[in-house]
Amino acid sequence: MKLEIIPWIILFLPMLAAAGITLFTLKSRDQSARLSIGAIVLGFVLSVFFIAVNGWGPLKMESVASWLEVGPLQVDFGLRLDPLSLLMLLIVTGVGGAIHIYSYGYMHDDPGAPRYFAGLSLFTFSMLGIVLANNFLQMFIFWELVGLSSYLLIGFWFERPSAADASKKAFLTNRLGDFGFLLGILLIWDTFGALNFSAIQVELIRNPQALGALATVVGLLVFCGAMGKSAQFPLHVWLPDAMEGPTPVSALIHAATMVAAGVYMLCRVFFLLDASGSNALEVIAWIGGITALLAALIAVQQNDIKRILAYSTLSQLGYMVLAVGVASPTPAMYHLTTHAFFKALLFLGAGSVIHALHHEQDIWKMGALKNKMPVTFWTFLLATLALCGVPPLSGFFSKDEIIAAALNPEHGSVWLFLLTVGVALLTTFYMARLVLVAFFGSAKSHEAGHAHESPKVMTVPLLALALPSAAGGFLGIAHLYGKQLGQAHADYHVLAMAVSVGAVIFSFAFAWGLYWNAERDPLPEKIGALARAMRDRFYFDELYEATVIKLQEIAAAMADWFDQWIIAGLAVRGIHGTTELFGRALRLVQTGNLQTYAFLFVLSVALLLFFVL
Amino acid sequence: MQDVLFYCFAALTILCGFMVVANPWSRNPVTSAMFLVLTIVSLAGLFTLLHAFFLAAVQVLVYAGAVMVLFLFVIMLLDLKEEARRKIRGFGMISGGIAVAAVFGIIFKTLVFDTPRLSAGLSAPNLEGVTKPLGETLFTRYLLPFEILSVLLLVAMVGVILLSKRDLR
Amino acid sequence: MTAGLEHYLVVSAILFCLGLLGVILRRNLLIIYMSLELMLNAANLAFVALSRFNNNLDGQIMVFFIITVAAAEVAVGLALIVALYRKRQTAHVEDLTLMKL
Numbered sequence: 001m002k003l004e005i006i007p008w009i010i011l012f013l014p015m016l017a018a019a020g021i022t023l024f025t026l027k028s029r030d031q032s033a034r035l036s037i038g039a040i041v042l043g044f045v046l047s048v049f050f051i052a053v054n055g056w057g058p059l060k061m062e063s064v065a066s067w068l069e070v071g072p073l074q075v076d077f078g079l080r081l082d083p084l085s086l087l088m089l090l091i092v093t094g095v096g097g098a099i100h101i102y103s104y105g106y107m108h109d110d111p112g113a114p115r116y117f118a119g120l121s122l123f124t125f126s127m128l129g130i131v132l133a134n135n136f137l138q139m140f141i142f143w144e145l146v147g148l149s150s151y152l153l154i155g156f157w158f159e160r161p162s163a164a165d166a167s168k169k170a171f172l173t174n175r176l177g178d179f180g181f182l183l184g185i186l187l188i189w190d191t192f193g194a195l196n197f198s199a200i201q202v203e204l205i206r207n208p209q210a211l212g213a214l215a216t217v218v219g220l221l222v223f224c225g226a227m228g229k230s231a232q233f234p235l236h237v238w239l240p241d242a243m244e245g246p247t248p249v250s251a252l253i254h255a256a257t258m259v260a261a262g263v264y265m266l267c268r269v270f271f272l273l274d275a276s277g278s279n280a281l282e283v284i285a286w287i288g289g290i291t292a293l294l295a296a297l298i299a300v301q302q303n304d305i306k307r308i309l310a311y312s313t314l315s316q317l318g319y320m321v322l323a324v325g326v327a328s329p330t331p332a333m334y335h336l337t338t339h340a341f342f343k344a345l346l347f348l349g350a351g352s353v354i355h356a357l358h359h360e361q362d363i364w365k366m367g368a369l370k371n372k373m374p375v376t377f378w379t380f381l382l383a384t385l386a387l388c389g390v391p392p393l394s395g396f397f398s399k400d401e402i403i404a405a406a407l408n409p410e411h412g413s414v415w416l417f418l419l420t421v422g423v424a425l426l427t428t429f430y431m432a433r434l435v436l437v438a439f440f441g442s443a444k445s446h447e448a449g450h451a452h453e454s455p456k457v458m459t460v461p462l463l464a465l466a467l468p469s470a471a472g473g474f475l476g477i478a479h480l481y482g483k484q485l486g487q488a489h490a491d492y493h494v495l496a497m498a499v500s501v502g503a504v505i506f507s508f509a510f511a512w513g514l515y516w517n518a519e520r521d522p523l524p525e526k527i528g529a530l531a532r533a534m535r536d537r538f539y540f541d542e543l544y545e546a547t548v549i550k551l552q553e554i555a556a557a558m559a560d561w562f563d564q565w566i567i568a569g570l571a572v573r574g575i576h577g578t579t580e581l582f583g584r585a586l587r588l589v590q591t592g593n594l595q596t597y598a599f600l601f602v603l604s605v606a607l608l609l610f611f612v613l
Numbered sequence: 614m615q616d617v618l619f620y621c622f623a624a625l626t627i628l629c630g631f632m633v634v635a636n637p638w639s640r641n642p643v644t645s646a647m648f649l650v651l652t653i654v655s656l657a658g659l660f661t662l663l664h665a666f667f668l669a670a671v672q673v674l675v676y677a678g679a680v681m682v683l684f685l686f687v688i689m690l691l692d693l694k695e696e697a698r699r700k701i702r703g704f705g706m707i708s709g710g711i712a713v714a715a716v717f718g719i720i721f722k723t724l725v726f727d728t729p730r731l732s733a734g735l736s737a738p739n740l741e742g743v744t745k746p747l748g749e750t751l752f753t754r755y756l757l758p759f760e761i762l763s764v765l766l767l768v769a770m771v772g773v774i775l776l777s778k779r780d781l782r
Numbered sequence: 783m784t785a786g787l788e789h790y791l792v793v794s795a796i797l798f799c800l801g802l803l804g805v806i807l808r809r810n811l812l813i814i815y816m817s818l819e820l821m822l823n824a825a826n827l828a829f830v831a832l833s834r835f836n837n838n839l840d841g842q843i844m845v846f847f848i849i850t851v852a853a854a855e856v857a858v859g860l861a862l863i864v865a866l867y868r869k870r871q872t873a874h875v876e877d878l879t880l881m882k883l
Contacts, residue, residue, distance in 0.1 A: 594875045598806050599709050606715040613723045619785040623793045630797050630820055634804035634813075642812045649816050652797075656823055659790070663834040668845055672826075675849050680819070680856050687860045688812060691867050709806035717799040724791050743842070750839050751846065762850050769854035776861035 006050045007079050010089065011128050013039040018121035021114055032114035036121045037100045043128075044093035051090070056083045056480060067138070075195055080134035083480045084333065088131040088264060091337055094468075095256045095344045096124055098461035102348050103248040105457035106355060116156055116246065123149035127257050131264065136185045136195040139265065143181070143225065146261060147174045150253050154245040166241040173238040177228015184221030187214060188272070201271050211275055219273045219280025223266065223287075230262025230317045233291040237540055239314055243306040247351030250306060255313050255343035260336050263320040267329040274327060281411060285325025289419040292318030296426035300433070301532075304361045305350045308434050312387065313343055315423060319402055322420065326412045328405035334478045335398035342383040342395060342469040345462060349380035352458055353438065356451040364520060365445040366438040373453045377439050379462040384435050386469045388428040388508075389500050394472025396500070399424065401478065404496035424503045432511035441517045619662055625655040646684050653677045667744040790831035798824035811863055811873045815856070822852050 017039035025031040067077040079085075100120060107113045126149055129142030148171075155167030185195065191211055192200050204210055211218055226232065231239035242254050253259070266273065266284070273280050295314035302308045316339050323332035354361055356373060370377045386395035403424070406416040443449040453459065468475070629652040633645050653676045660669035751759060797820060804817025826845045833841025867873055 594878065595705070595709075595806055595809070599705070599712060602709075602712045602716060602802060602806060606712055606719065609716065609719045613719055613727070616785050619789065623789070626793060627796050627800070630800040633816055633820060634800050634808065640810075642810060645813055645816055649819065652820065653823065656827060659793070659827060660830055662785075663790070663830050665830045665834065665842055665845075668826075668830060668842055668849075671846065671849055675853055676819075676823075680853055683856060683860055684812070684816065687864060690864065691873060706807060709803065713799050713803045713806065716802065717795060720795045720799075721792065724788055724795065743839070747839055747842055747846075751843055755843050758847065762847060766850065766854050769858050773857045773861040776858070776865050 003050070003054055006046050007081060007089075007132060010043045010046050010050075010093070011079070011125070011132055013043050014121040014124040014128065018118045018125060021118040021121065026114045026118075029113040032117045033104045036117035037097070037104065039121060040093055040097045040100050040124055043124075044090070044097045047086075047089045047093050051086055056086060056483070072193060073189065073195075075135060075137050077138060078134040078196075079132040080197060081132070083484045084264075084267065085131050087333075087337065087477065087480060089128065091260075091340050092124065092127050092131060092257050095340050095465065096127075096252055098464050099248050099252040099256070099344060099348065102251075102351070102458050102461040103246075105455050106248050106351055107246065110246075112156065116153075119149055119152045119156065120249075120252070123153060123253060123258070127261065130261050134197060136188060136197070139268075140178075140182065140185060143229070143261070143265075144178065146229070146258055147171060147178065150174075150242070150258055153249040153253060154242045156245055156249065160244070163244040166238075166244040170238040170242050173235050174228040177224050177226070177235055180221045180224025181226075181228075184218055184224065187218050187221060191218070197268065204271055204275055208275065209277065212277065215275045215278035216280050219275070219278045220283060222269060222272065223280060223284055226262030226266050226321070227287070228262070229265075230259050230321060231291075231314055232262070232287050232318065232321055233294060234540075236291055236295065236314055237544060240307050240310040243304070243310050247306065247347060247354060250310070251344045251347030251351065254310065255347050256340040259313065259317055260320075260340060263317065263324065263332055263336050266321070266324045267333050270324065270329045273324070281325050281327055283325075285322050285411065285416060288318045288321030288323070288325050289416055289423075290318070291315070292322060292423045293419055293426075294318075296423045296430065299430040300426060302430075303364055305353065305363050305366075305434065305438060306347075306361055308363070308430060309343070309346055309350055312346075312427065312430065315427065316343065316387070319399070319420070319423065322416065323402045323405055326405050326408060326416065327410060328402070328408070330478060330481045331398060331401035331405050333481045335395075335402055337477050338386070338394035338398045338469070338472045341465055341472055342386040342393075345379055345383040345465040345469050346387065348458070348462055348465065349376050349383065352376040352454040352462065353380075353451075355454055355458070357445075357447045360445065360447050363434060363438045365447070366443075367441045367445075368439070368443040368449075369451055370439045372451045375453060375459040375462060379466045380439070381435060382466050383469050384431045386472075388431055388504050389424060390504055391497075391501065392473060393470055394468065397473035397478070400493065400496050400500055403500055404493050407496070421499055421503060424500050425507045428504045428507035429511050432508050433515050436511065436515040441519075444519070615662060619659070622655050622658040622662065626652055626659065629655060642688050643685065646681060646688065649684075650677050650681050653681070664743055667747055787831055787835045791828055794824045794828040794831070797821075797827065809875050811866075811875060814875070815859055815863070819852065819856070822848060 014036075017035045020035050021032045025035065067075045069075075100117075103116070103120065107116055110116065123146065126142045126145035130139055130146060133139035133142060151167045151171040154170050155164050157163045158167070188200065189195055191214065192203050194200060194203070227235050239254055239259065243250050245253075273284070292315045295311045295318060299308050299311035299315065302311060316335070320332045320335050320339070323329070323335065352373065353366065353369060353376060356369075356376075357366065360366070382393070386393035389396045389399040403417065403420045406412045406420045407414070629648045632648040633652060636644055636648070653672060657669040657672040657677075660666075660672060801817045801819075801821030801824060804820065805814050808814055808817065826848055829841040829845045829848070833839060833845075863873060866878070870877065872878070
């Protein structure tokens with residue numbers, strides 16, 4: 001067997017699984033789960049095998065098949081295999097595989113489980129498509145597929161209005177970003193006449209001024225796509241609502257993979273953002289920073305365990321985008337990788353807690369779970385520490401690189417550096433709050449008092465994910481990315497380390513003081529209005545409600561009026577009315593009386609004779 | 614003598630034709646049919662004046678004999694009473710009369726005033742013993758139309774039999 | 783005045799117009815049919831006259847044909863009238879309004 005065929009198999013296995021489930025096994029929960037899990041685990045094994053045989057080196061796989069030709073545009077369907085995509089392949093199949101297995105336990109009692117697994121497999125297929133795409137169009141199509149499958153999965157419990165609304169919101173918000181992305185792709189095609197990543201890169205190296213004045217515009221339009229998928233400010237509103245989906249979905253889609261797609265795409269086309277004459281990076285950096293800070297602030301006052309994690313995800317995504325913005329894609333991808341491990345672990349842990357407490361998500365109704373759920377607690381704690389950046393866990397290394405990159409003299413600034421430090425402080429604070437309230441202290445509800453550990457099928461994936469979360473810093477991931485994207489800036493590492501460790505200690509002490517054995521949140525009394533604003537997510541939803549939605553409703557009302565009165569009224573009814581009027585007038589001639597016809601006949605004969613003779 | 618006969622027959626034809634169409638005393642279809650027979654007979658007289666003896670005979674035989682009998686037969690069959698006078702449509706009468714008058718006016722004007730005397734350029738009629746050459750022409754030059762005509766008569770016969778069947782579907 | 787071609791043609795035209803008048807004004811189907819016969823006979827007269835004054839027998843042949851066709855036509859037409867009468871119990875055109883919607 002030729003080696004080249006393996007990535008194709010990896011890509012299409014989940015699709016086959018999804019099709020198989022939808023067509024044949026919708027009745028059987030176990031078979032559906034087996035198909036779906038089998039596909040992704042086999043994908044993971046094949047990925048490992050492929051990398052073991054082939055190494056990390058880039059493999060020329062482009063232009064495998066001519067996909068479509070429209071005039072001068074030629075789009076190939078091909079795969080791009082380099083360290084960037086291969087690592088992502090491992091993350092998607094590996095983390096995804098763990099989550100698939102975990103889902104088998106979590107969704108055990110849900111009657112819609114086959115549908116769930118079909119959606120999960122479809123999502124995996126689309127995500128792999130994004131990772132392996134070698135041109136913009138192919139990526140865009142899988143990009144949309146990801147949006148669709150995420151819609152299906154968020155709205156999995158569609159009978160709950162909140163879930164249906166959340167899926168709609170996620171889909172529409174993503175569409176907004178994708179629109180910009182599509183415009184960017186069209187602009188790129190217009191400029192370069194090609195959509196292949198490597199072709200564009202070659203062209204850009206040959207002629208750095210190819211984009212000219214449009215460089216910034218192209219960069220920002222492409223970033224729009226990432227803004228939607230990676231939930232960056234101001235399109236961040238969909239991600240917290242997306243927690244309405246089943247918890248494993250939150251772990252897979254809204255922590256480890258889909259939201260990472262935006263960052264991955266930015267790194268994939270980094271050469272374009274970095275083109276000479278482009279100021280896009282600066283905007284990207286600040287948007288990332290603002291998102292990180294905003295989300296961290298909101299997370300401090302949330303009480304729903306999944307929402308805290310959702311805002312934490314937002315905040316970390318902001319980190320990654322900021323890293324891209326300061327021209328350091330390597331730390332961004334590094335953090336994306338480690339974040340995928342420990343955030344998936346956090347979500348799965350949260351899911352385990354929720355499962356044990358019969359779908360109770362309020363942390364103020366938990367407490368004292370440390371001894372009742374030991375595996376969940378220890379893995380959750382490990383992931384928390386990794387997220388906060390405690391050495392020597394994986395998060396420490398990746399976060400530290402970002403903080404250091406923010407200080408680099410070329411693209412970074414002191415303000416960005418302070419921003420990252422502030423976010424690091426807040427991160428430790430809200431995570432410490434979450435752990436202290438949910439796992440320590442006394443049980444604050446009946447369910448919390450009678451909780452017990454989740455089944456093996458759920459704890460084993462936790463343990464499996466705990467391993468890379470802990471040791472991710474020593475696997476040489478950064479080195480691999482560095483080979484392709486350029487090494488990170490080596491300066492300021494010591495300063496960054498010192499600052500981040502200091503932030504963790506300081507913040508943890510602060511949180512300990514506030515939340516150790518706390519029965520309810522003491523913060524609102526201390527800072528008042530600010531806490532309320534944080535709890536209410538800085539009123540972004542209300543703001544959008546008042547502006548975007550109102551505007552849209554006005555526009556819709558106007559369009560409706562136009563349709564009813566101008567198009568349906570004037571145009572359609574006008575034409576039909578005129579025709580009918582003529583018809584009625586002509587009908588008067590048709591008396592049905594033979595002699596009238598004879599009379600008219602004679603009259604016309606007379607006229608004819610008059611003219612002829 | 615011939616001219617006197619022409620005027621007699623012409624007057625008789627027109628008068629009887631008028632009585633067919635607009636009999637001021639009777640609305641009975643039988644009356645109209647009888648006047649139509651008279652018209653046809655006087656037309657046969659005109660044909661004789663034009664030396665078309667064979668046609669005059671055919672006219673009387675076929676028209677006055679066969680066709681009119683058919684008419685009368687149908688009238689009897691339908692048992693049409695003298696129908697009650699319906700409301701006369703004044704507007705229809707006037708407009709119809711005007712239309713017909715216009716047609717007649719145009720034809721008359723063309724015949725009498727626009728063309729110089731029609732018969733002036735023609736040689737004197739010299740066809741004598743018409744029936745024999747007529748038969749010869751009919752069965753030589755016009756043989757094919759003649760045969761087609763016979764087929765037409767056959768078709769008409771079949772059609773009529775079909776139409777007169779009791780339950781017409 | 784010697785009876786020339788135009789005299790015959792004028793008689794033919796008058797007869798034709800009388801037939802036309804009958805078709806337009808009379809409302810009994812049978813009378814209308816008779817009026818049609820009148821019109822055909824007017825045409826016959828014109829044909830014979832023209833044949834006579836042109837020394838050409840073709841006109842008379844045509845009249846012979848017309849008489850034959852008229853006979854066939856009368857047969858079919860009268861059969862139609864009978865069928866119609868059976869169905870609708872009338873021979874009056876104003877009662878035949880099937881063509882009006």
